[in-house]
Amino acid sequence: MKNETQKQGGAAGAGPNGAAIHAQGLVRRFGDVVAVNGVDLRVGQGEVFGFLGPNGSGKTTVIKMLTGLLPLSSGEAWVDGLDVRRDAEGVRERIGYMSQKFSLYDDLTVTENMTFYGSIYGLRNARLKQRMEATIELNGLEPYVDRQAGKLSGGWKQRLALGCAMLHEPKMMFLDEPTAGIDPVARRQLWDLIFELSGHGVTFFVTTHYIDEAERCSHVGYIYYGKMIADGTPEELKALPDVRPAGTKRVEITAPEITRALRLARAMDGIRTATVFGQAIHALVEEHFDLSEMRRELAGHGIHVTEVRELEPSLEDVFVELTYKHKETGKWATE
Amino acid sequence: MVSAIKEKMKQANPFRGFRSIVYKEVLHIRRDFMTVFFAMFIPTVQMIVLGFGIDTNIRQVDTVVFDENGKKESRELIDRLRNSDTFRIREYVHSDAELNDAIVGGRAKVGVKIPYDYSRQLLDRSTAQVLVLIDGSDSSVAGQAINVATSIGFEESLRRALPLRYAIPVEVRPKLLFNPDSRSPNFFLPGLVAVLLLFFTAFLTALAIVREKERGTLEQLFVTPVRPLGLLLGKLVPYFVIGVMGLSGLLFFMRTVFQVPIAGHVLLLYALAMPYLFVNLSIGLLISSRARTQPEAMQLSMMVILPTIFFSGYIFPRETMPLPFYIFSFFVPGTYFVNISRGIILRGAGIEHLWHDGVVLLVMGVLLLLAAAKRFQKKVIAT
Incomplete structure (x- = not known):
């Protein structure tokens, strides 16, 4: 047992230091489709990493x-x-993990949901109580502690889900489209909490589909047909040569x-x-x-x-x- | 260091999360009692219908008689038929056509024609013939009517063939063991135990898991330290407890209301119920690895519950099944548990008679669980 512990402790130390997530050459095949095709990731501690990409591009698979739900077909990853x-x-x-759908128990109250999730992570008695109080306060859930989760509005549900995911004080949180379908105010509040x-x-x-959310992230990755086609801070990405090729400019008309x-514009030289x-x-x-x-040309068509x-x-x-650039090559790689 | 080891042991615990899941599942059951009620409902209806309503003994079959002979001898024969308790003579007719019509019209299931020369043939010591028409559309009635009518004929022949002072040379006296009055509750209720337990374990456990699939909460659980075994057992145990309560209730009603004595040890019955529950859990798991929605899970459950009802010997005797069905019945877990339940309750069988049924169930359970766990890991967790 002791040896085992030391060995596993050693494995933990082998992860590249400093990074909260470090992945290299992640590959996942489903049959002969390569759903995730050589993704490299490095997310520093305390970063807010925004992971974007069209639906079905491999975000959830990553x-x-x-x-640890899906075995790696090849590559390596440390979390x-x-x-x-x-x-x-x-x-x-x-x-901590929070999925895109509200995935707590509708028929359980806020307190019961939290008790359940806390106990899964081994929190008991005084420790559980203390963590629940802190989480309820941080998420502003006090008025709803005895309400069934199914009777909360969308924004409060997401806060409860976030609360449940952070009860055991994880250093690493995965949020899969946390703001899908909630109102703008709740969305803003959730992001404030994330930054706090x-x-x-x-x-x-x-992961998100909202560009304004991505703009707030300290680090953004974009996945397309299983390949990471962009990875960096928002500023770095905007300065990419593909986005701003030499001899061009961007205009708003x-x-x-x-x-x-x-x-008409698309037809112009x-x-x-x-x-x-x-x-x-x-x-x-x-x-x-x-x-x-x-x-002048647009005016000629009656558009001023x-x-x-x-x-x-x-x-x-x-x-x-x-996406335009990768459209031609952007197909699922097959074996 | 010690706490690090403790931490590792906590992680290595394959039942991790069991207590949390039980806590949550009990809350679900308390909030949603309808599901449990629904599962209770079918076994309860079966208990009432089979316990009170159905008498599988064929008695008082409607019979019409065409007595063409009309002499003392023919009236004696009619009396014997009447006294047999199998036949109830509801009508006398006066032509072949009427006799036929009574059966075709469904007024009677049996028609007896005693020809005009019946008494004369007897006196001439040649063979007197009696025609018995039997409605074959109900096979169990037909079988019983043939048997009783034939044996009455034999008795009557013997009586007339032997000199008066001689006793009948051989008399077979069948004695029905374990269920002397051949009461149907004695036959059905022990078998019902098998169906009841199937409902509570396979069916409710599958529903409980599929419900979490529908809601997306299962996905969430997989990302927590809860281990698959902790999850599955945590889901099973509350329903198992309800199942055992249901079993106790059923035994109680069986003993008091339906007056079925329990000849063997109740504790042995509970003990042998364990491997059966184990099999059912595995079936429930298989269902939940397949079904995406609750209706789908219900349909798949029916595919398991119906063979148990029809092929386990619970309702139809396995011995009379066509060979393919008979072979199939060996693969229905309920077959073994129906035998265990009847063995203990009716025959007073002990572990020495029933251990092999228990072993078969255990082996089935292990194989199914391995298959189910593998499928669950592949189709539900890693997708």
Whole structure:
């Protein structure tokens, strides 16, 4: 037993130091489809890592591999210093996980849900009570402690889920689309809470579809057809040559009849890509592209452009560009 | 260091999370009693129907008589039929057509025709013939009617063939052991125990797991330190306790209301129920590894419960089944438990008679559990 302990302790030490998550060459095959294709990840302690990608691109598979639910077809991964392949149980002990669906028990009260989750992690009696009180306070759940979870609104449900996932004070939290389907105010509050905890050294691995959430992350990864096609801080990603190729600029064109304008714009020489953002078109154009010429041409079709201005790329631009770029090659790799 | 070792031992515990799951499951059951009630409902209805309602003994079969002969001899024969308790003569008819019509029309299941020359043939010491028409559409009635009618014929022949002062040379006196009055509650209720336990373990456990699948809570549990065994046993135990309570209730009603004596040791029955529950748990697991929704789980459960009802010998005797079904019945776990239950309750059998049934169940349980656990790991956890 003692030897075993030391050996496993040794395995924990073998994880690259400093990183909360360190993964190299993660591969997962389902039959002959390669669902996760050589993903490398390094998430520092206390970082808020935003993991983005279209539905079905392999996000959940990566989370399942990192939490030890799915065996790795090849590659290696350490979470909180533990080798996922060797000590999945230990990993699960140390992480908190909150899934995209509200996955607590509707018919149990807030207190009962917390008691259940706390006891799973081995919290008992005074310790459990103390942790529950602290978590309830942090998440502002006091008014609802005796309410059945099913009768809470979406935002409160997510707070309860987050509360249950952090009862055992994990240093590493996985949140799988935590804000899907909750209102903007609750969304903002949840993120405030995430940043507060990350300030205390908790690392977050968050998947999301909201670009504004990604903008707030300290580190963002974008997965497309099982491959990581972007990895860095939001600023680094915006400076990628693919996003801002030499000799181009980004402009925002505000005009009425936006869909017709888009169709016309896409046909023009000098416009590389164009997409609608609200009431405007975001376009990547050649440096020498004549904007007044474009105004005239659109006016010729009865569309009077109200405003044209140069634009910094947003993360959304980043992902759109990268997705375009990988569209041809972006297919599921098969064996 | 000591605490680190303790920590590791906690992780190595394959039943990790068991107590937490039991706590939660008990809360679920208290909040959602309908599911348990539903599972209770079918066995209870079966108990009432089979205990009170159905008498499988064939008695007082409606019979029509066409007595063409109408002499003392023919009336004697009719009296014998009437006294047998199997036949109830409800009508006399006066032609073959009427006799036929009574059976076709369903007014009678048996028609007896005593021909006009019945008494004369007897006096001439040649063979007198009696025609017995039997409605074959109900096979158990038909079988009983044939048997009784034939034996009455034999007795009547012997009586007439032997000189008056001679006794009948051989008399077979069947004695029905263990259920002397062949009461149907004695036959059905011990078998019902098998069905009841199946409902509570396989069915409710499968439902409880599939419900968590539907809600997405199962996915959440897999990311916690709860081990699969802790999860499954934690789910099973509360229903097992309810199952044992159900079993006790059933035994109590069986003993008091339906007056079925328990010849053997009740404790042995509880003890041999364990391997059976083990098999059922594995079946429940197999179902839950397959079904995605609760209705799907119910349908799959029915695929298990129906063979148990039909092939275990609970309702239909296995010995009369066509060979393929008879062979199939060996693969139905209920078969062994019906035998155990009847053995203990009716025949007073002990462990020395029933151990092999227990062993078969245990082996089935181990094989099924291995298959189920593997499937569960592959299809439910790692997907």
